[in-house]
Amino acid sequence: MKVLLLSMGSRGDVQPFVALARGLLSAGHAPVVAGPRRFAGLAAPYEIPFAPLADEMLDLQDQIKGKGAGAAITAARSVKPMVRRVLDEETGLLDLSPDVIVYHPKALGGPYLAEKAGVPSMAGLLLPLYLPTAAFPSPILPVRLPPAVNRATWKVAAAVEAPYRSVVRSWRTEALGLGEGFRPAAELIAAGPVLHAWSPHLLPAPADWPAWAAPVGFWTLPAAAEWTPDPALAAFLEAGEPPVYAGFGSMVGRDPQGLAAAVVEGARHAGRRVIVATGWGGLDAGPSGPSGPSGPSGSSGTSGTSGDDVLVVKEAPHDWLLPRVAVALHHGGVGTVAAALRAGVPQVIRPFLGDQPFWAERLHGLGVAAPPLRGHQTGASVAAAVETALGLSGTAAAVAADLAAEDGVTAAVRRIEAHVAGS
Known part of the structure; x- marks a missing residue:
């Protein structure tokens, strides 16, 4: 079975x-992953074919990060043409003659490519987005409202997609040659079936969801077999007790240097060493910090973030690193949430946007994370959160044991097979 897996985003x-x-x-199928070309290296170690798509929008995000609302508003004017160019590139994926398409909603064109090809499709959702429930509000709602209006809050997902709907509609007609019958992606996804790629131990399916919406478990990618840690990282981990890990992925705040300083000071107050992962810039250990995959901060970093108890890295595979730390302090992206849960490490969440506050509250409610950090942080506030998290190690280990019995990828493969067989 030829499976096209289409995703856009970070x-x-x-x-x-x-x-x-x-x-x-592994199940004997022939998958192809299509996504932003900068991520081709994710697939290469596993000998998975990768179809590169334009990543202009990611370049744009890189250019405007940290430059304020004015830059974001100016940049927004060029987004629609970029969306159309990506959709036009997606059109070429039909040459792969897939038997089924599994798509991330951010790719926008997934269900319409399947319509053109006359094959079944399924949305792969990393968080709840399109199926309303009275059990909890939409995770991407920026404010929290009374539970009585939970179901109404789910309209926000369709509103996020709406600005690009005219572009998608015209592309569907002009590039795919499809006529009447356009349905917004939000409507198509809500009709199901979908693959909800998170663990039911984190968020079980609410009672008012259909059976086909039950979460299958996390889709976990292990570190490539040939990956080895930088010697500085390995030495740092071996030099003392497990440190605090702090990293915010692709998030960028207003004061990344100040946040890095607060994290380091907080870890020190809690009596812990710290690994600072700079990622896309959410944490900044200073202009003289190391380059490359990893390296110690040494004695020349930003004041307050240097010393033998601090290691600055760009990134490292979470499934390898997080089992070796005492606390994971991060932004609350569901990928990092999943890695920390599987590692059995307690968490501190400093959410930035989107679904991150939702997961932060959920983790705190499960007893595996300290109360979420909000806004400006100080060394004292970070230290208090780290100390609270250290007391949650037992609960985190118990949840990890439950997750060890799950295989979200295998469950998803079976759902895909069943959907194609029944189509």
């Missing part, structure tokens, strides 16, 4: 689809 949006492709390959 690394956190693409990597789970590579994990799913790996499972499909």
